[in-house]
Structures are given as C-alpha cells and as structure tokens.
Amino acid sequence: MLKALIFDVDGTLADTERDGHRLAFNAAFREFGLDWEWDVPLYGKLLEVTGGKERIRFYVERFRPDYSKPKDFDDLVVALHKAKTGHYVELLSQGGIPLRSGVKRLLNEARDAGIRLAIATTTTPENVTALLGNTLGGDPAEWFEVIAAGDIVPAKKPAADIYFWALDKMKLDAADCLALEDSENGVRASVGAGLKTVVTINDYTLDHDFSGVVAVLSDLGEPGQPFRMMKGEATDQGCVDLDLLRRWHAAG
Numbered sequence: 001m002l003k004a005l006i007f008d009v010d011g012t013l014a015d016t017e018r019d020g021h022r023l024a025f026n027a028a029f030r031e032f033g034l035d036w037e038w039d040v041p042l043y044g045k046l047l048e049v050t051g052g053k054e055r056i057r058f059y060v061e062r063f064r065p066d067y068s069k070p071k072d073f074d075d076l077v078v079a080l081h082k083a084k085t086g087h088y089v090e091l092l093s094q095g096g097i098p099l100r101s102g103v104k105r106l107l108n109e110a111r112d113a114g115i116r117l118a119i120a121t122t123t124t125p126e127n128v129t130a131l132l133g134n135t136l137g138g139d140p141a142e143w144f145e146v147i148a149a150g151d152i153v154p155a156k157k158p159a160a161d162i163y164f165w166a167l168d169k170m171k172l173d174a175a176d177c178l179a180l181e182d183s184e185n186g187v188r189a190s191v192g193a194g195l196k197t198v199v200t201i202n203d204y205t206l207d208h209d210f211s212g213v214v215a216v217l218s219d220l221g222e223p224g225q226p227f228r229m230m231k232g233e234a235t236d237q238g239c240v241d242l243d244l245l246r247r248w249h250a251a252g
C-alpha cells in the first residue's frame with residue numbers, strides 16, 4: 001500500500017540547477033577572486049558529481065590542471081561552499097525559482113489524503129528550508145515529516161544511503177513508498193534503496209538512463225497543461241495525482 005512519497009529537491013521540486021546553484025557557485029568564485037566561471041554546458045558535465053563541495057573538487061581535478069592547489073585547499077573548498085550557500089539562499093529569497101508544474105497541487109492532495117511526505121536530497125539543509133519557505137511558505141516541517149539532506153550521510157547520491165536514512169527515520173519499508181526524482185544519479189539512489197520511482201525530467205537530465213523506474217514524464221502536469229509521457233504505461237490522464245501514483249505503485 002502506498003503510504004509515503006519521498007521527493008528529491010533539485011530538479012524535481014524546482015528547476016534549481018542552471019539558474020540557481022550554478023549562479024551561486026559563480027558568485028562565490030568571484031567573491032574569492034577566482035577566475036572560475038561555470039557556463040551552462042560545463043555545469044551539465046559537472047552535475048555528474050552530486051554535492052557542492054564534491055563538485056568543486058571534481059572541477060579542479062578534471063578541468064583545471066593549471067590550478068595549483070594551496071596547502072589549505074580543503075578549507076578553501078569548505079569556505080567557498082559556505083559562501084555559495086549564502087548566495088543561493090539570497091537568490092531564493094528574491095523569489096526567482098518557483099516550484100515545478102504540479103508540485104504544489106500534488107503535495108496538497110497527498111497531505112489531505114494522509115499520505116506521508118519526506119525529502120531525500122544531496123543539497124544542504126539551509127537550501128531546502130529556503131526553497132520551501134519561499135515557495136510553499138511557512139515551516140517545511142509542516143509539509144515534510146523527514147528532511148534528509150546534505151552531509152548527514154557520508155556517501156551522497158548515486159549511493160542509496162540518503163533514501164535508507166529517510167526510510168529508517170519514517171520506520172517504513174521501501175515497498176510502501178514511492179520516490180520522485182529527476183536525474184540518473186537520483187534514480188540510482190532511489191532504485192538502489194528498493195523504491196519504485198517516478199521521474200520528471202529537465203533540460204539537464206532528458207538523456208539520462210532511467211532504467212528501473214515506473215514512469216518518465218515531462219513534469220507532473222496541471223489541469224489544462226498535461227504532462228508528456230516519455231516512458232511507462234500510457235495514460236490519458238493529464239495530471240499526476242494520487243490515483244495515478246497508486247496505480248503505478250501497485251503495477252510497477
């Protein structure tokens with residue numbers, strides 16, 4: 001029986017990467033006098049690695065062989081990432097990043113129906129609070145009983161650890177939950193934790209490998225703005241609602 005929905009954040013609840021996280025990283029690099037600039041295509045390559053600190057290290061290793069690391073490079077990465085979080089939270093407070101189509105509708109429907117809600121994300125907890133506070137309003141804990149985020153697990157997605165952490169906190173079996181994701185790394189994590197998963201793609205993830213998921217969609221859809229189905233059993237339903245999620249959960 002479907003008892004809970006577990007949502008990824010970046011790319012799933014909102015399109016945060018290209019015009020959110022990326023810009024915040026660049027602002028932090030400028031603040032620290034670094035000539036690093038992550039343009040849109042480069043950022044797509046960097047998304048191979050989840051986690052902001054991990055992504056900065058990956059960039060230096062893979063794309064900046066010319067850069068000679070200072071002795072305190074580890075501290076620099078931490079400081080850069082802290083500054084990046086500040087810029088990101090500031091950007092969200094300006095209201096520039098809305099929830100994706102259908103997200104608020106589905107959250108409301110699930111909450112009204114007594115379906116439990118949780119988050120499993122790689123991003124920093126402050127970022128989740130800021131995104132939800134600026135979109136849903138109020139305290140995120142009023143919506144999500146468990147927010148599993150950032151460094152609480154040592155191995156980030158594609159490792160399944162963050163989903164196991166959330167399931168453990170909720171004392172639920174993976175079989176009774178459904179995950180909503182947007183990326184290959186996210187799906188490897190959710191499917192790796194034994195969760196049936198529904199994917200809503202975005203520009204960075206449309207070519208990803210989504211093996212093992214129950215459906216791949218353009219978005220969750222709204223009345224009058226139906227979703228497009230990329231993979232999964234065809235349905236003439238325009239919006240993803242609880243009824244459809246229950247059917248996918250039972251069949252998948």
Ligand code: XBP
Pocket residue numbers: 008009010011017021049050051052053055120121122123124127157183185186
């Ligand atoms: C999200 C990420 C994060 C964000 C940046 O992945 O990969 O690294 O891009 O967040 P997912 P931080 O949607 O799969 O959870 O800088 O706060 O780490």
Ligand code: MG
Pocket residue numbers: 008009010011012181182183186
């Ligand atoms: Mg994501």
